[in-house]
Amino acid sequence: MGLLRWFKRRLVVIAGLLTLGYLLLPNIVVTVFSFNNPKGRFNYEWQRFSTDAWTDPCGVADLCGSLSLSLQIAAWATLGATVLGTMIAFALVRYRFRARGAVNSLIFLPMAMPEVVMAASLLTLFLNLGAQLGFWTILIAHIMFCLSFVVTAVKARVMSMDPRLEQAAQDLYAGPLQTFLRVTLPIAAPGIAAGALLAFALSFDDFIITNFNAGSTVTFPMFVWGSAQRGTPVQINVIGTAMFLIAVLFVLAGMVISNRRNRQKA
Amino acid sequence: MITVTTNNSAKNTAKNSAEAGGDVRLCGISKTYGSFTAVRPLDLTVPQGSFFALLGASGCGKTTTLRMIAGLEEPSSGTVFLGDQDVTNLPPYRRPVNTVFQSYALFPHLDIFENVAFGLRRRGIKSVKKQVGEMLDLVQLGEQARKKPHQLSGGQQQRVAVARALINTPKVLLLDEPLGALDLKLRRQMQLELKRIQTEVGITFIHVTHDQEEAMTMADTVAVMNGGRVEQLGAPADLYENPQTTFVANFLGTSNLIEAEVDARSGDEIVLRAGGGKLVLPEARCSAPTTTGGKVLVGVRPEKISLTHADEAGEIPAGRNRITGTIADSSFIGVSTQYVIDSPVCPEFEVYAQNIDRDPRLVPGAEVVLHWNPAHTFGLDAAQDIDAGIETVEEEGAAA
Amino acid sequence: MATVTDAPPLAPAPAPKERPPRKRGRLTPYWLLLPGILWLVVFFALPMVYQASTSVQTGSLEDGYKVTWHFATYWDAVADYWPQFLRSIAYAGTATILCLLLGYPLAYLIAFRAGRWRNLILILVIAPFFTSFLIRTLAWKTILADSGPVVGALNTLHVLDVTSWLGVTAGDRVLATPLAVVCGLTYNFLPFMILPLYTSLERIDGRLHEAAGDLYARPFTTFRKVTFPLSMPGVVSGTLLTFIPASGDYVNADLLGSTDTRMVGNVIQTQFLRILDYPTAAALSFILMAGILAVVTLYIRKSGTEDLV
Numbered sequence: 001m002g003l004l005r006w007f008k009r010r011l012v013v014i015a016g017l018l019t020l021g022y023l024l025l026p027n028i029v030v031t032v033f034s035f036n037n038p039k040g041r042f043n044y045e046w047q048r049f050s051t052d053a054w055t056d057p058c059g060v061a062d063l064c065g066s067l068s069l070s071l072q073i074a075a076w077a078t079l080g081a082t083v084l085g086t087m088i089a090f091a092l093v094r095y096r097f098r099a100r101g102a103v104n105s106l107i108f109l110p111m112a113m114p115e116v117v118m119a120a121s122l123l124t125l126f127l128n129l130g131a132q133l134g135f136w137t138i139l140i141a142h143i144m145f146c147l148s149f150v151v152t153a154v155k156a157r158v159m160s161m162d163p164r165l166e167q168a169a170q171d172l173y174a175g176p177l178q179t180f181l182r183v184t185l186p187i188a189a190p191g192i193a194a195g196a197l198l199a200f201a202l203s204f205d206d207f208i209i210t211n212f213n214a215g216s217t218v219t220f221p222m223f224v225w226g227s228a229q230r231g232t233p234v235q236i237n238v239i240g241t242a243m244f245l246i247a248v249l250f251v252l253a254g255m256v257i258s259n260r261r262n263r264q265k266a
Numbered sequence: 267m268i269t270v271t272t273n274n275s276a277k278n279t280a281k282n283s284a285e286a287g288g289d290v291r292l293c294g295i296s297k298t299y300g301s302f303t304a305v306r307p308l309d310l311t312v313p314q315g316s317f318f319a320l321l322g323a324s325g326c327g328k329t330t331t332l333r334m335i336a337g338l339e340e341p342s343s344g345t346v347f348l349g350d351q352d353v354t355n356l357p358p359y360r361r362p363v364n365t366v367f368q369s370y371a372l373f374p375h376l377d378i379f380e381n382v383a384f385g386l387r388r389r390g391i392k393s394v395k396k397q398v399g400e401m402l403d404l405v406q407l408g409e410q411a412r413k414k415p416h417q418l419s420g421g422q423q424q425r426v427a428v429a430r431a432l433i434n435t436p437k438v439l440l441l442d443e444p445l446g447a448l449d450l451k452l453r454r455q456m457q458l459e460l461k462r463i464q465t466e467v468g469i470t471f472i473h474v475t476h477d478q479e480e481a482m483t484m485a486d487t488v489a490v491m492n493g494g495r496v497e498q499l500g501a502p503a504d505l506y507e508n509p510q511t512t513f514v515a516n517f518l519g520t521s522n523l524i525e526a527e528v529d530a531r532s533g534d535e536i537v538l539r540a541g542g543g544k545l546v547l548p549e550a551r552c553s554a555p556t557t558t559g560g561k562v563l564v565g566v567r568p569e570k571i572s573l574t575h576a577d578e579a580g581e582i583p584a585g586r587n588r589i590t591g592t593i594a595d596s597s598f599i600g601v602s603t604q605y606v607i608d609s610p611v612c613p614e615f616e617v618y619a620q621n622i623d624r625d626p627r628l629v630p631g632a633e634v635v636l637h638w639n640p641a642h643t644f645g646l647d648a649a650q651d652i653d654a655g656i657e658t659v660e661e662e663g664a665a666a
Numbered sequence: 667m668a669t670v671t672d673a674p675p676l677a678p679a680p681a682p683k684e685r686p687p688r689k690r691g692r693l694t695p696y697w698l699l700l701p702g703i704l705w706l707v708v709f710f711a712l713p714m715v716y717q718a719s720t721s722v723q724t725g726s727l728e729d730g731y732k733v734t735w736h737f738a739t740y741w742d743a744v745a746d747y748w749p750q751f752l753r754s755i756a757y758a759g760t761a762t763i764l765c766l767l768l769g770y771p772l773a774y775l776i777a778f779r780a781g782r783w784r785n786l787i788l789i790l791v792i793a794p795f796f797t798s799f800l801i802r803t804l805a806w807k808t809i810l811a812d813s814g815p816v817v818g819a820l821n822t823l824h825v826l827d828v829t830s831w832l833g834v835t836a837g838d839r840v841l842a843t844p845l846a847v848v849c850g851l852t853y854n855f856l857p858f859m860i861l862p863l864y865t866s867l868e869r870i871d872g873r874l875h876e877a878a879g880d881l882y883a884r885p886f887t888t889f890r891k892v893t894f895p896l897s898m899p900g901v902v903s904g905t906l907l908t909f910i911p912a913s914g915d916y917v918n919a920d921l922l923g924s925t926d927t928r929m930v931g932n933v934i935q936t937q938f939l940r941i942l943d944y945p946t947a948a949a950l951s952f953i954l955m956a957g958i959l960a961v962v963t964l965y966i967r968k969s970g971t972e973d974l975v
Contacts, residue, residue: 016775019768020790023856026805027794033808044808084702095695103699106706112906112962113955114914116931120938120951121713124720127944144709147702164371167338170358171365172385172434179359182384186375201795207917208931212938224800228921232804240797247796251789 027244034237041231053234057242060233063223067239070220073135074204077142081203082196084143085150086188092151093158110148118145119212126213133215141213142203149202150195157191288349289314290335290438290470295344297330304330306494307344312438312472312487314349317464319473319485323517323655327494328474329368332440335472337361348437359388364431365440369447370423372415378402378426379411385434401433421452428460432467439464441473445480457483478518482506490514492655506567510553512646515565517655522571524564524589524611525648528556536645538564541611545587545643552645561648568616570642573605575625576633586637591615593632603628607636714955721948731944743949747933751953754929757844757919758912761851765859765908766901768852773863773900774893778872788864791857799854803921806850810840810922842924850918858907866900867893902969910958930954 007014033043037050058064088107091097110118122141131137165187169179207221214222224236290312297305305327312318320328333339335346337358346354353361364385372381382401383394391397402408405425407418415423424444431439444460445453461484464471475481481488482502489499490513498505498514509515512523526538526545536556538545545564554562566587574582582588591609603624607615617636619628628634721739725731744751776787794802809816817840820826829835835843870893878888894901916931930950937947 012771012774013779015771016779017772019772019856019860020787022768022853023772023794024790025809026802026853027797029805029808030797030801033805044804044811045813084705087698088702091695091698095698097695097699103703106703106711110706110710112910112958114910114931114958116914116916116934117951117955117958118710118713120934120947121717122709123938124716124944124948125709125713128716128720140709144705147706151702162369162371164367164369165373167336167358168365168367168371168373169384171336171338171363171367172430173359173388174384175357175359175388178388183373187373205795205798207798207800208915211935221798221800224798224804225917228800228804236801236804240801243796243798244793248789248793251793255785 027241030237031241031244034234034241036234036237038234043232043234043237050234053238057235057238060235062218063233063235063239066218066220066223069135069217070204073138073142073219074200076139077146077203078196078200080139080143081146081150081199082192085147085195085199086154086192088147089151089154089158089191090184093155094163107148107151110145111152115145115206115208116212119209122209123212133213134217137213137215138210138217138219141209142206145206145209146199146202149198150192153195153198154188154191157194158188161187288351288437289347290472291347292331292335293345293347295331295334295341295346297327297334297339298342303494305334308496310489310496310499312470314470315468317461317471317473317484317486319475319481319488320491321475321478321481321488321517322491323476326491328491329442331491332365332442332472332474335438336363336365336440338365362437363440364434364436364438365442366424366427366431366444368443370415370427370444372423372426372430374415377412377414378407378418381415381426382430382433384430389434397433401429404432405429420448421456424448424456428463432463432469435467436469438470438472441471443474443476445475445477453480460484482518490517492517508551508553508644509565509646511654512563512650512652513655515644515646515655516653520568520616521565522568522612522615523646523652525652526562526564526611528558528560528562530558531556535640536562538562540564541589541609543589543611545589546585546640547643547645548641551641551643554645554647556645563646563648563650563652565644565646566638566642568604569602569618571617571636571638573607573617573619573625573628574635574637575627576635577627579635582635582637585640587640587643588635588637589615590633590635593628593630593634595630596628607634609636717948718952720944721952723945727942736945739945739949740953743946743953747930747950750928750930750933751957753927754913754931754954757848757851757927757929758909758915760848761855761912762859762905762909764848764852765856766905769856769859769863769904773860773867776860776864777867777870778875791860795857800917800921803850803854803917806846806853806922807841810846810849812839812841816840841922842927844923844927846922847919847927847929850922851912851915854915854918855908855912858911859904862904862907863897863900866897870896898969902965906962906965910962913958914954 033046034053035049035051036043036046037048037052038045039047053059088103092100092103092107119141122137122144125131126133126137161184165183166179169183170176174182205221207225210219211222211225218226220239224232227233227236290310292308292310294307294309295305296303296307308331310331320331322328330339334341337353337356337360341354344354345352348362353363373384376384379398379402383398386394386397398411399408402411405428407422407425407429410418410422415426418426424447427444441460445456448456457480460471460473473481473485482505485502487499488502488505490497490505492513498510500508505514506518509518509521512521515521515523524540524545526540528536529539529544530537531549534549536547536549536552538547547562547564549556552562556562576590589609589611591607593605594608594614595606597604598621600621602618602620605617605619605628607617609615615636719733720731722733722735722737723731724734724736724739772787772791776784776791780787808814811817817826817838820829820840821838826835826838826840829845830837834845834848840846840849874892874896875888878892879885883891913929914931916929916935919927919929919932934947934950934954937943937950
């Protein structure tokens with residue numbers, strides 16, 4: 001009876017932790033198999049422990065080139081989508097204008113569209129225009145699908161911002177530009193940062209749209225896709241694990257710093 | 267609390283702004299949003315150096331009026347003058363006017379020092395340290411200079427908001443419900459402090475509030491607004507004693523209003539008939555036109571009325587207005603007892619009696635005579651809604 | 667003490683005879699919108715038009731394509747590929763329901779029960795994004811490998827007999843079966859369910875639970891009558907964010923499935939990139955888009971949640 005009650009009370013917690021386990025299981029496998037020394041071309045079965053891949057992460061032809069290309073594209077796409085998206089978000093929250101409904105739909109639709117549809121239709125455009133597929137077409141596509149997510153993230157933040165803060169700045173002799181730089185932008189910064197981070201992650205990890213519009217250019221996800229057909233080098237797992245660890249460390253460091261700052265101030 | 271008296275800089279600024287000087291004049295300003303009229307064409311002069319209150323329920327147009335003076339709203343028509351300068355077309359950052367915003371609008375990303383220094387820095391003043399320090403000392407927040415706004419209490423935030431505006435020595439300080447977020451006790455304290463600061467610095471304060479007690483405590487002049495227009499303007503005591511409309515009578519304190527018919531005139535007094543009895547009203551205290559046989563609303567404040575048990579009705583001096591009734595309810599408040607009297611002329615007549623000598627017979631059900639000095643009676647136009655201003659007060663109370 | 671005199675004069679008093687209407691930035695919103703909206707019009711909306719036009723073209727790669735209003739392409743596409751369409755809906759729908767069932771407890775845990783672990787768990791939900799989803803999907807090949815512990819356990823417990831009988835697995839294998847594909851889809855889109863759920867759960871005032879308890883609601887009743895209805899915005903956007911990408915996905919079906927688990931995404935990809943039959947691919951893509959838009963519109967109407975953006 002006691003055990004049953006204990007279990008009942010923690011049912012949600014247990015179920016939640018099981019889901020968390022389901023979410024993390026592949027990452028654990030990826031990490032473990034980054035120390036594998038596989039027999040054949042594929043790294044799906046455990047053979048024996050080895051740190052070869054970690055000591056030589058770029059040991060596979062084209063792998064690190066594709067990684068650096070992906071990082072470059074993600075950086076530029078983030079910049080483009082963040083600037084354009086932030087501008088749209090401000091217009092949507094702060095101004096009244098015609099065709100608001102149409103603008104809202106145009107922002108919403110890319111998020112409500114399967115990637116394969118956007119990928120295929122964009123390819124028809126590029127084919128019709130006779131565009132050279134490669135870096136630029138990938139970048140154009142990435143900015144396009146990241147844009148809506150940035151708008152959503154920034155909009156949420158700007159909407160929760162008290163409009164009286166900007167009025168107070170104007171009341172205190174700050175002109176429009178000063179108001180924007182000294183008050184609006186700093187307060188909206190967390191929303192913009194969240195949007196930028198999301199854009200970076202989406203762009204870096206995108207495969208479907210890139211696959212259609214890349215031509216013969218190979219990004220990191222495309223390299224992984226190709227290796228799934230030809231043979232998966234352990235180095236893929238090394239890079240996957242490293243990216244995961246870097247992301248977690250970044251966030252943890254950020255949390256520790258902001259905690260310490262708050263404690264000092266309090 | 268805030269010690270203005272010992273501070274010399276505040277006195278300097280007072281002199282300075284007195285020299286720069288000028289009244290705030292609103293000439294026919296109005297504001298419409300589509301088909302909704304927030305402020306009807308309004309003429310208003312706020313004398314330099316006065317503490318002026320715009321009082322009214324939410325949606326009466328008082329905040330819109332304030333924001334038009336600040337430059338945060340464009341008037342649909344009319345002109346705003348500061349002294350001789352037409353500022354109607356100046357954006358807020360070019361107007362020598364500062365605002366203490368509702369819920370303060372302190373910049374969350376800047377510390378207290380930078381919040382207060384904001385206006386000076388925008389005007390290109392490089393060395394702000396001394397001035398900000400003095401201003402923070404003035405509002406007793408010198409220790410908190412490097413804290414962020416969210417780390418301060420409500421009362422402290424309120425003082426930062428005042429300091430941030432005052433440091434610019436504006437010609438006019440606009441206060442938009444500045445005490446609305448504070449609890450009752452702190453609000454009382456801050457009312458006195460703001461009043462003292464205003465007296466010291468001599469800057470014109472225009473204060474928007476829905477709290478009639480706050481307006482009367484602090485302001486030299488109160489403008490009562492309703493439905494986008496000023497109902498009545500005057501000194502607090504004048505407004506309270508001589509309301510000109512039912513809205514002012516009900517919104518400022520409580521009034522007992524009786525429908526009466528003009529019976530006769532004798533000298534400067536009007537004799538009225540109400541529910542069989544007779545009431546006397548000084549003509550000077552009647553804002554409505556009176557013709558014999560016409561209707562007038564007669565009003566009297568609850569604390570002006572004396573209550574006598576029906577058995578001793580004979581002892582009431584002659585020449586007083588009288589009404590008979592039955593006590594419906596009584597509540598003991600401490601300093602006073604509040605009675606609700608059921609009378610043929612008015613179903614819920616309110617009487618506040620000081621607890622000096624309490625008559626034990628004055629309990630619900632007792633027959634009583636209400637009587638008061640006719641000089642305390644006022645007369646209003648009977649064409650108005652007798653309950654104007656009552657409900658809105660309750661709503662505001664619920665919201666606050 | 668610095669006084670007003672230190673400051674530069676506030677404003678030169680302009681004395682306009684007649685007031686010019688003060689157009690404080692009437693055009694600003696349009697300038698702000700222009701570049702981004704232009705981008706979306708040219709690279710999102712215009713391609714849809716091109717795709718629609720391509721779908722009614724005939725011709726060949728060598729001779730070029732011409733618009734001939736050949737709507738038969740649509741009928742052929744549906745006739746040839748209706749199983750893939752049905753499979754897409756079935757797999758995506760199942761994955762969405764599984765995501766909701768699995769994701770809700772975790773979102774609830776983060777919102778109400780995690781205490782000081784809340785941020786850590788949130789990070790753990792988001793961080794896997796940074797390991798390429800392709801790598802993580804490949805990891806399922808290892809987890810569900812024929813000789814692996816998962817399949818072994820399922821075999822011992824005779825679970826695979828049941829799933830085989832249901833037709834979602836085949837024999838002793840999980841890989842290359844519908845179960846594996848749905849499992850991968852569920853895994854891949856689970857965070858898209860958890861995050862909106864968490865956002866809307868987190869907004870719920872904890873005192874509402876106490877109030878419901880105070881008003882004689884047992885915990886489960888509280889959940890059914892208070893928590894779940896209040897989390898509806900999260901449920902709606904979570905299911906959409908899961909179903910839409912899952913229905914167009916071809917990675918899971920390709921990596922974890924077999925030729926019998928091909929979804930419509932696989933067909934579009936093959937037609938477009940391998941067979942180069944652009945009209946058929948465009949028609950398929952157009953049908954998928956129309957279907958999804960219909961589902962989204964209906965769903966948003968029904969659920970009454972208009973402001974998803």
